[in-house]
Amino acid sequence: MNIFKKIIEFLNKMKKFNIWGDEDMELTEEQMKYIRIQNPYGMIAVVLSILAFLFPQYGLSIITLIFCILTYFTFDKEKEDNPWPFYIGILFSLMGLMLFFTGENHQIVV
Numbered sequence: 001m002n003i004f005k006k007i008i009e010f011l012n013k014m015k016k017f018n019i020w021g022d023e024d025m026e027l028t029e030e031q032m033k034y035i036r037i038q039n040p041y042g043m044i045a046v047v048l049s050i051l052a053f054l055f056p057q058y059g060l061s062i063i064t065l066i067f068c069i070l071t072y073f074t075f076d077k078e079k080e081d082n083p084w085p086f087y088i089g090i091l092f093s094l095m096g097l098m099l100f101f102t103g104e105n106h107q108i109v110v
Helices: 002-015 040-054 058-072 084-102
Strands: none
Touching: 002 058, 040 058, 040 084, 058 084
C-alpha cells in the first residue's frame, strides 16, 4: 500500500508540469477559482484504451487497464472537470480484453 501511495504522489507531482501549454492565460486569481481543468492522465488513458480496443492484445489491454485505474486516483474533484475519461478508458480496456479472450477482431464488411 505504501508503494501505491508513492506512485499516486509522484503522478500528482507530474500533473503540475505544464503539458498543455495553458500557463500563459491572463486571468486573475478570482477568475481562476471558477475554471476547472482537465486531468491530463484522463486524456492519455482514453487514447491508450482506444488503441487497446482497436488492436486487442493481452499485454496492451492489461497495461492500459492498470494505467487507467492507477491514474484515476490522481483525480481531484475540486480542481478538475470530470472523471469520465477514466471510466471510458477502463471500459475500452475491458472491451479490448474481452475481444482478445473471445478471439474476435474487427472485420470490415464489404
